[in-house]
Amino acid sequence: MITLKSWPNGQDFCFMNPFIRLYRLINALSIDVALGAVCSAAWFAKGFDVQLRPYAFLALGLTVWIIYTADHLLDARKVAKEASTYRHRFHQQYFKILAVCLMIAVVIDFGFIFFVRVQILYAGLVLFSIVVLYLLVNRWLSFVKELVIAIVYCSGVLLPTLSLKSTGLSAGDYLWIVSFFLTALINLMVFSIYDFPSDKSDGYNSFVRTFGVRLTQQILSVFFLLQVGLAGMLTVHGFWNEVTVLSVMNITLFLLFIKPSYFAKADLYRVVGDGVFLFPVVLLLVG
Numbered sequence: 001m002i003t004l005k006s007w008p009n010g011q012d013f014c015f016m017n018p019f020i021r022l023y024r025l026i027n028a029l030s031i032d033v034a035l036g037a038v039c040s041a042a043w044f045a046k047g048f049d050v051q052l053r054p055y056a057f058l059a060l061g062l063t064v065w066i067i068y069t070a071d072h073l074l075d076a077r078k079v080a081k082e083a084s085t086y087r088h089r090f091h092q093q094y095f096k097i098l099a100v101c102l103m104i105a106v107v108i109d110f111g112f113i114f115f116v117r118v119q120i121l122y123a124g125l126v127l128f129s130i131v132v133l134y135l136l137v138n139r140w141l142s143f144v145k146e147l148v149i150a151i152v153y154c155s156g157v158l159l160p161t162l163s164l165k166s167t168g169l170s171a172g173d174y175l176w177i178v179s180f181f182l183t184a185l186i187n188l189m190v191f192s193i194y195d196f197p198s199d200k201s202d203g204y205n206s207f208v209r210t211f212g213v214r215l216t217q218q219i220l221s222v223f224f225l226l227q228v229g230l231a232g233m234l235t236v237h238g239f240w241n242e243v244t245v246l247s248v249m250n251i252t253l254f255l256l257f258i259k260p261s262y263f264a265k266a267d268l269y270r271v272v273g274d275g276v277f278l279f280p281v282v283l284l285l286v287g
Contacts, residue, residue, distance in 0.1 A: 027271050028090045030068035036277025037064040040157045040180070043280035047176070047242065048161050055115040056160045059124070062109045064156060067131055069102050074135065075204060084198035086267055119163040127155055146188040146207050154181045172237030179230040179246050183253070186223050187273050189216060190256050194269050217257075224254055249276045 026032050038061045045052045069091075076083060076091035083089045091098060113121060134148055158177065169177075192199070192206040193216055199206050208216045227250050234243045253276060256269050263269035 023271060024086070024266075027274055028087045030065055030072070032271075032274050032278065033068055034061040034065040036274065037061060037153065037157050039278050039281040041160055043245070044158055044180075045161045048165050048173070050161045050164050052160050052164070053116070055112050056117075056120060059109060059112040059116055060156060060160060062105055062112070063124075063128075064153070066102060066105050066109060067135075067152070069098060069105075070135055073098060073102065075202075078204075079202045084201045085195070087270070088202070117164065120160050123159050123163045127152070127159055130155075145205055146185060146192060150181060150185040150188055153184050170237070172234060172239050175230055175234050175237065176239055176242050176246075179227060179234065179242075182223055182227060182230070183246060183249050183276075186220060186227075186250070186253050187276065189220055189223075190253055191270065191273060192216065193220075194256075194260065194264060220257060224250065224257070245280050245282070249279050252276050252279075 023032075038057050041052070041057065041060055072087060072091045073095060076088045076095060079088065079092070083092055116124070131152060134152060154177070157180075189207060192208040193213055195204075195206065196208045196213060198204075199209055227246070231243050231247060234246075252272060256263050256273055260269075263272060
């Protein structure tokens with residue numbers, strides 16, 4: 001029998017702070033990931049001076065939730081025993097309910113087709129085909145899994161804006177996109193280090209399982225140095241606000257990278273790591 005009260009550090013789910021419990025539930029359901037994608041898409045739309053309709057944001061958020069939930073349900077289905085992680089145990093226990101919610105979400109998402117602009121629709125159909133292909137072959141992916149997910153995530157975030165942008169991209173725009181993509185990839189690779197024991201136990205593939213923790217840590221160190229260089233080039237192009245947000249995001253991820261003993265408690269790393277993509281909303285609020 002699966003229980004959601006057992007935590008890696010021995011804490012009881014019932015006696016945790018109610019706010020933490022609520023956010024843990026939001027995180028397990030990938031709602032924060034979907035909101036992060038919407039915030040990031042709005043950030044790029046503002047930076048590229050593109051006006052997006054509410055339906056575009058709703059479709060993006062729902063699509064991201066569908067992708068992540070489908071991926072987690074497939075992972076939960078593959079494990080015959082009780083899963084090692086809280087998120088997968090949650091999807092095991094509520095598999096049927098979440099599967100029904102997923103089907104309803106797909107129907108609603110298709111309904112948005114009649115409201116989004118044609119340019120976004122065509123690009124969205126291409127991305128949808130890529131996502132379906134990923135879900136079909138993800139069990140055979142190993143070292144490219146994190147790379148593919150980062151590409152799909154960033155493509156979804158940028159798709160609405162780039163589909164409607166009438167002018168070409170500047171050098172600074174490309175640097176901004178590359179830095180954001182690298183942030184997403186760093187996020188996934190840091191997660192793969194934390195998830196290594198559970199992935200090994202449950203039989204999931206990852207970059208770390210293929211190349212080992214040490215090499216992954218070395219590659220991440222190079223990525224963080226690249227982010228410093230990209231931040232310097234972005235400031236030269238006058239992208240001060242973007243550099244500020246990206247710096248806060250990457251500093252947070254760097255803390256996850258160097259303090260695994262602290263953030264591993266009760267899967268805090270996942271809550272914090274997924275939450276970094278909500279940071280762009282701060283820039284939107286302050287103008």
